[in-house]
Amino acid sequence: xxxxxxxxxxxxxxxxxxxxxxxxxxxxxxxxxxxxxxxxxxxxxxxxxxxxxxxxxxxxxxxxxxxxxxxxxxxxxxxxxxxxxxxxxxxxxxxxxxxxxxxxxxxxxxxxxxxxxxxxxxxxxxxxxxxxxxxxxxxxxxxxxxxxxxxxxxxxxxxxxxxxxxxxxxxxxxxxxxxxxxxxxxxxxxxxx
Amino acid sequence: xxxxxxxxxxxxxxxxxxxxxxxxxxxxxxxxxxxxxxxxxxxxxxxxxxxxxxxxxxxxxxxxxxxxxxxxxxxxxxxxxxxxxxxxxxxxxxxxxxxxxxxxxxxxxxxxxxxxxxxxxxxxxxxxxxxxxxxxxxxxxxxxxxxxxxxxxxxxxxxxxxxxxxxxxxxxxxxxxxxxxxxxxxxxxxxxx
Numbered sequence: 001x002x003x004x005x006x007x008x009x010x011x012x013x014x015x016x017x018x019x020x021x022x023x024x025x026x027x028x029x030x031x032x033x034x035x036x037x038x039x040x041x042x043x044x045x046x047x048x049x050x051x052x053x054x055x056x057x058x059x060x061x062x063x064x065x066x067x068x069x070x071x072x073x074x075x076x077x078x079x080x081x082x083x084x085x086x087x088x089x090x091x092x093x094x095x096x097x098x099x100x101x102x103x104x105x106x107x108x109x110x111x112x113x114x115x116x117x118x119x120x121x122x123x124x125x126x127x128x129x130x131x132x133x134x135x136x137x138x139x140x141x142x143x144x145x146x147x148x149x150x151x152x153x154x155x156x157x158x159x160x161x162x163x164x165x166x167x168x169x170x171x172x173x174x175x176x177x178x179x180x181x182x183x184x185x186x187x188x189x190x191x192x193x
Numbered sequence: 194x195x196x197x198x199x200x201x202x203x204x205x206x207x208x209x210x211x212x213x214x215x216x217x218x219x220x221x222x223x224x225x226x227x228x229x230x231x232x233x234x235x236x237x238x239x240x241x242x243x244x245x246x247x248x249x250x251x252x253x254x255x256x257x258x259x260x261x262x263x264x265x266x267x268x269x270x271x272x273x274x275x276x277x278x279x280x281x282x283x284x285x286x287x288x289x290x291x292x293x294x295x296x297x298x299x300x301x302x303x304x305x306x307x308x309x310x311x312x313x314x315x316x317x318x319x320x321x322x323x324x325x326x327x328x329x330x331x332x333x334x335x336x337x338x339x340x341x342x343x344x345x346x347x348x349x350x351x352x353x354x355x356x357x358x359x360x361x362x363x364x365x366x367x368x369x370x371x372x373x374x375x376x377x378x379x380x381x382x383x384x385x386x
Contacts, residue, residue, distance in 0.1 A: 053381055054279060057250030060272060062304075063314025077314050081253060089247070109380060111255075121256025121270050123378035185316035187302060188246055 059186035228280035252379035
């Protein structure tokens, strides 16, 4: 009888501990404290994010066209470097979801070749522009929007309005592996690696 | 006379303030607190750094050969993504020098093409290996050493010994734009941009 009571008490204690340990910890989403969130002008244009070159790099490509109908340079095309906020990166790696406020800035570079000791292949040479994919369901009906900050003179605008839905969104929605993001092209975002 | 005294006092005060403001601030080097520094096994091999994919990305290339005599794959060659510790990045951007302990890990990826919506160009597909350039004058006579963590089975070793001097160092020393680092290939490290 005493043994049974002790055993029951122990079991109750173990269950209680297990529930306590699992409850708040299992439900806790990674913190987004300190994340640079999208900011907008009074007209609703996205303000160009700064400092993104110290965010987490997710992948590069050469010659892939993200903007349909863009005028491709002759040769190998352009390099792209895609970044994400460190907080959104950790959130994605832990949950598999991109949080609201995720921004994926993309630098575009014209490749260089056969300079210095380089005899073949391509390195990133001339800065051509910067585009951003942003997830903000309060602001954009489709959840995600795509913007380019390149101006006509080859410099960068301080703010930009979203491309029309059929220019970028539709293709991302149809072909991207994870919530409009082409994670299939970004080994760094492949979870469980 | 009184005006002269006041003027002299004010000038002395301004000079004192200027000296105070300039002295410690102008001499202060950016902090390296918290930087992941190189760690070694008892045998003197560099322990593979972890977590470098959240460090600062400095540049990508496709088909450039960093290791002389390496067997290049057919086709476009391999993508490389080079990283640096955030603290070393800030230090370099402010001073133009790479601090002791700088590590530049380089991921190597086999490119993919013509998958998903991709009709042309290349994205980063299969992880091939990871190499590191490390600046540690206490450890290496030349200051910098170059190591590959790729093992024979295509996985990663936990530690690696430096390549012989003539395999990597000599070429970096001769051709790299800044202290053995090919900053000429890394727009992100071009200061004053």
